[in-house]
Amino acid sequence: MEDRILMAHGAGGRLSHELVVHLINCLSTACRNNLDDASVVPGAERLAFTTDSFVVTPLFFPGGDVGRLAVCGTVNDLAMSGATALYLSLSLIIEEGLPLVELTRVATSIREAALEARVYIVTGDTKVVPHGAADKLFINTAGLGTVPEGINISGAFARPGDAIILSGSIGDHGTAVMAQREGLRFSGDLSSDCAPLNNLVAAMMTVCPNIHTLRDPTRGGLATTLNEIAHQSNVNIVIEESAVPINPPVQAMCSLLGLDPFYVANEGKLVAFVPEEKAGEVVAAMRHERYGAQAEIIGAVNAQPATRVTLRTPLGTTRVLPMLAGDLLPRIC
């Protein structure tokens, strides 16, 4: 590993993975982690437990803000484990001098997102650091949920023959934040997709309790998420490029900045691996939900070549879609 932390260690790609593995090795026997977004722990009920810190800049962007992000990100991590999200913790690290009006606006947005997702904030903490020791506001949320009987979802459970479903267009969140940050003119056309996906997942589980894998492609984008699943499940993933929706302003912004939308973060999308024979029914159920209206089958799982993600282009050629290596868009979540 590098001997100093680089921005790329936070970008969600290969260096992030190396950092996490290093930390897990340091924690050794004190750590139990399967690298899924939420950890399911035993008890009288099976509980799902997850955490995320949010350091997005700017705090406010089209389609959301750091508060909405902090609720949705953690609710979605719970939902991706098949859990019913119930409770959130909320911890704020505030830079001295932050205008109260901005803090109030963020807290109000947290309330609205929590009510939409039907979760309660039950515990919290605030810390204040001197001017210059943090950038405005960092938020941590941890989430607690219960996993229904018979539900077993993990990044390690994708199987050859599975159909791969995507809930909607990719790249909206990362491009919206980037455009807002850089003050780009056409930022008005871009809007973050930041949304709680727990109701969508509940609708999917109703028609297919046997979902194998669910993941929300945040940092590192769809390409990185698919690579993580290909590795965890030791399978080959084939994606039809033309089946993946990309909104025209997102495509334009990516072309301008030389970004690949497959690597740009989403905050209100999910990818699901389900038995092929259930795929049509799952897609139909998703399309009835607000955040699943654009759902599509985008690919399938093969046994070989294991751990690889292959993209089939509209021209019929194929290319390997690797994990994000460097630092694409810092501080988008």
Added chain:
Amino acid sequence: MEDRILMAHGAGGRLSHELVVHLINCLSTACRNNLDDASVVPGAERLAFTTDSFVVTPLFFPGGDVGRLAVCGTVNDLAMSGATALYLSLSLIIEEGLPLVELTRVATSIREAALEARVYIVTGDTKVVPHGAADKLFINTAGLGTVPEGINISGAFARPGDAIILSGSIGDHGTAVMAQREGLRFSGDLSSDCAPLNNLVAAMMTVCPNIHTLRDPTRGGLATTLNEIAHQSNVNIVIEESAVPINPPVQAMCSLLGLDPFYVANEGKLVAFVPEEKAGEVVAAMRHERYGAQAEIIGAVNAQPATRVTLRTPLGTTRVLPMLAGDLLPRIC
């Protein structure tokens, strides 16, 4: 409220309280919080859930570091609700450029503290922000535990007639961090008391399941914690000043800097409110434990004057011990 966040909003005293109340008001119906350190939520089992972020500077100090603090602080918040601490989440906000050797040292310290407290880290997150956007390393831990049948502990449950027990000397953590930060000569004599108190609490609950209130006096010190309890329980608290142990180097450091040790943070001490007839037995059980060897009865609870904390000095006079108003020692946890 002030229209900008001040350092005093993070100091654990009156302004911190105002900030928390403001945030809870903003969160409104999305929030369920009793102002205890951990929230006990219903389920098949009663679960305790808590969160804390740690922004201490410097990262390493005599007796501990930010990693040990992050484990002990959250384990202790769970223990103060009477819960058996089981699982932690771990979220790191890392400043670009942090030497890997420092991160590794912190992670190793987290491992050792977790093993000592017998808790597992089951989920985590890492974010990296550019140089200058955070100060080296901030850590959030959230904690999950189960509350045994029949245990009901809260800051609101202190009752007239209760005896008040303190587990040991006060002011050690805050003075050790301050001395290290300022490079004071006699810092070698000071050492943080940072420790996991869950085994101590388990021993106390064995002899007295009917503990009314438990609290670890961290930010704002013993005085602020006692004021919080006096308000939550609507009682008068009387403390015998001479019964409260203060180590001589702590007393010297406080005299030099004009600090009152009653307002200086602790990270390995607890204050317990128990029925008077059980107090002797609880103290005896505590003294058998590593972190309770200095346990003493330091005071008692009266009905009136409600919400007030009174200190009886060795001279026989009394004075009111108010809540911390301003900003004593920033970033000690």
